[in-house]
Amino acid sequence: MLGTVTNPATGKRLRHFESVTGCKAEAQKRLHELLHSLEQGAYIKPSRLTVAQFLEDGLQGYVATNTAPKTRSRYEEIVRLHLIPALGSLPLLSLQPQHIQKYYAKALESGRRDGRGGLSPLTVHKHHRVLYKALKHGVRHGILIRNVAEAVEPPHGQSKRLQTLGPSEVQLILNAAKKKPYYALFFTKAYTGLRRGELLGLRWCDIDLEEAKLSVVQTLQQLRDGRYIFWKPKSKLGRRRVALSPSLVILLWEHRMKQEHARKLLGKPLMPTDLVFSHPDGRSLRPNTVSRAFQEIAQSVGLKDIRLHDLRHAHATILLQQGVHPKIVQERLGHSSVATTLDIYSYVLPGLQEAAARQFEEGLQGASSESQVIEVPDKNVGKIALRNSFRVKFESRRGVRVVYGAALEICQRMS
Secondary structure, eight states, X not given: OEEEEEOTTTOOEEEEEOOOOSOHHHHXXXXXXXXXXXXXXXXXXXXXXXXXXXXXXXXIIIIHHHSXXXXXXXXXXXXXXXXXXXXXXXXXXXXXXXXXHHHHHHHHHHOOTTSSSOOOHHHHHHHHHHHHHHHHHHHHTTSOSSOGGGGOOOOOOOOOOOOOOOHHHHHHHHXXXXXXXXXXXXHHHHHHOOOHHHHHTOBGGGEETTTTEEEEOOEEEEOTTSOEEEEOOSSGGGSEEEEOOHHHHHHHHHHHHHHHHHHHHTTOOOOTTSBSSBOTTSOBOOHHHHHHHHHHHHHHTTOOSOOTTHHHHXXXXXXXXXXXXXXXXXXXXXXXXXXXXXXXXXXXHHHHHHHHHHHHHHHHHHTOOSOEEEEOSOTTTOEEEEESSOOEEEEOTTOOEEEESSEEEEOOOOO
8 A cells, every 4th residue: 555645844745655464445444544643643654663772762862961860870770771671672663551561560570680589569660650751752752642651550669658757866866976077967967858969069158157048059979880970959949948047057157167177287278169068178978978877876876777868857757747837848858849748748647637626726716705605416415615715625424525625614404
């Protein structure tokens, strides 16, 4: 079957040849399908492009120019070590949901490259996100009609419950770290919630001690090949200003004076562009070394399996428990949205709900000095007048416990 069509944009005539097995009626049917696809704008020119070629093109194009080096390295590992070996030989236009679903099942069973079983559901879910984004990019650029990954249900691993450090535990760790080399760094992390890379990328020119604010403008990243680079923050909202508490301002003043003294001994003055947390000679700290030092301190006070990142979670949790608005917490942490903050720290919400209910009642009662009369669905109690004063408990004969944020005065008893 040979067809010719004119491209309205360029005026050029395009030819398309396709073999159809069967009778003339089958060929006519296929012709009508192609014409309908053209009219609907859903026609994709046949191509021998494989999934492997498509994914490699994406790595060298979009990923190379639009992602951070650490993210790019992670994408390359997933694509080249997992997706291409499993799906790469398929023609891109022949890729179907069942191919992807079959790959996920096999990855869960025996996907580890060391031969020691399958990958975790969370890891396979990351593979799904990478493939989904790649196919979505293909649809946007007219290479594909649809994203077949949308029809695939990826495995959902259960996220680990966050390690929750209370105020007393944070103080315990900080007290144990006072004489240690990274005390100022740990203190700053606990009091700001900054990510490890953000702390290690912090320069003195990013801190305004007089205004008690710091700006997050870069982050230190360690690539898989061992190199260290400074890069822009994780997201647009990751570039932010964070207010500092008085105790943190004092600590940073002291830390700066110590650093200036150490540099003077080396004959090297401290510059505004120098790192806040570094080796005495100004070299950047190794992220993993800092994390190990923190874990050793936590273990020394009886707190096992606690990571440096858990200080960030503690910062957010304590703020939420203190009644700070989630939007403010989101801004301090640099999350992309307040929904992300609420999702991560959902375990705090039940307590916040109870506190909100109490605060609403207290606020409403505080706005009125008049007594209120309410109906209680118990004939043994009847009508009750509420006066704004102290909190008491009242228990009816049926054992139903009713709690009011006010004193109770029985006005009338019904038989």
